[in-house]
Amino acid sequence: MSKAQTKTSRKAMAFVRGLIIIIGGFITAYGLEAVLIPNSVSDGGVTGLSIVGSQWTGLPLGVLIAILNIPFIYLGYKQVGKNFAAFSILGIASLAVSTSLMHHIPTIIEIEGDTLLVTVVGGIIIGFGMGLALRNGGALDGIDMLAVLLSRKLPFGTSDLILFLNVFVFIVVSTVFGLRGALMSGIAYFIASKVIHVIEEGLSSTKAVYIITEQDEAMIKEIGERLGRGCTLQHVEGGYSKKQFKQVKSIITRLEESKMKEIIQDVDPNAFITVHDVSEVRGGNFD
Template sequence: MKPIIKPNIKPTTRIMTLALGSLVCSVAINGFLRPLGLISSGITGLSIILNHISSINIGLIVFTLNIPLFILAYFKLKKEFVIYSLINMIMFSTMLGLTGNVYQYIGVDNVMLSALVGGALNGIGMGITFRGRGSQGGIDIVGAIIRKNWEISIGSALMLIDLAIIATGGYVFGIESFLYTLTALYIGYQFLDKVQATFDSKKSVMIISHKPKEIGTALMQEMNRAITYLKGEGGYTGNEKNIIYTIVNPREIPKIKKIVNEHDPNAFISVFETNEVRGYRFEERFI
């Protein structure tokens, strides 16, 4: 029996996820980082510098600088990713423009506190954005290309790219700004990778039971999960056994235990972390 494949995330849900990520990042930038001379990552950081020099609306600068990078993305990344990233970049640019004065309602004057909170919020916002399988454009696109071709974390890739930009920001805003920005970026990318890991987390489950067919059928029917029967042999008895193997979301573990207990209370269950899953029934990376 083949389990039914669930559809991908709905476009409206995806856009709402991207909008939430953009809003969180915009508040982090305009509420904590930019007012105290700290910059953000990538194109946004460069836009903060240009905004400081020229006083041009930061949202307009972000939009303009993203155009050549989206042309690159069109040829290098999946078209679906590029389309949703373009939608998100427009939302992000708009929110940056609209939240330009949000700092006056927050009023945090401590630079270190702003670096910590602003960096954390920015990382969370970027993580939510990548969860929506989009990006804010800019250097995120370069990071996505690096992630696709070299299998390193997005946070590590973007941190390397941003060094030149924050060095420029240090020259414009001063050495203290450079050091605090480093702190904010490090924290931000730690939160980005944590959010990514949390959403992508899976559990591998192995079940050894005297009733493997009953349990396997129940898992497919009640949980819509694909399973694999592995051949095993009892160490003491030498009897051949069918071992059930499946991969699930962490929140599904209690239900699996309940199903197994209903059919065989003495079954052996092993659950362990799985950092990455590809293939049948699991969505391919958005890049």
């Protein structure tokens, strides 16, 4: 492929990613305006603070989302890079504009005592939208970038800081929606975070399986025939026993994990197995 074709391909890919991020912002805005906010339920992060600020001041939600995310976009530019910042600007702008356009959209679920339905549906919708943005290199909320920055200066992990920051957000939310609304908001945020993880990783995300076995040839043969996956073979040594072993490694999808365990049990019930999540697989004949 020539340099001109490569450049054109990159531009086309960037355009598609940008379009998907815009769609993600639109979907998230729909979940907020058509499900959560009319039922006095908020989101977490900067969006949650923007919802509270909108209730306090009467300013449009989209305006506050855009303003409050500015410092986090700068953090994203400094910590991750200009591409991430550019796609995040696109996503946040999409969310801000969409919330303004859909402010008076009809509510699709009235609470009527069914708080679980509101939190589940709302969490799934906003999680799906945010997950689309994150999977394509952008973000709709900047609080995660703040957590990354603080984790480098404080003796806490990023996930711990995200949890702490959102506890603060939901305390602020309780001043507007009450304790019940804050608890519902926390549940919706939890559901959204799980959906985001699924969208980012995919239902068939990959795993690396390491098998230490004395039946290496039979194991490789069965994995190839019954699962259709290739394997690599390594010679390993026990750190204490100094005994020589062979380690079989194979990359599979999450949906194939149970089948892999069945194969291992059939070939060598005494095999030592470790399974690790793999963030990305490229090259070879892996589908």
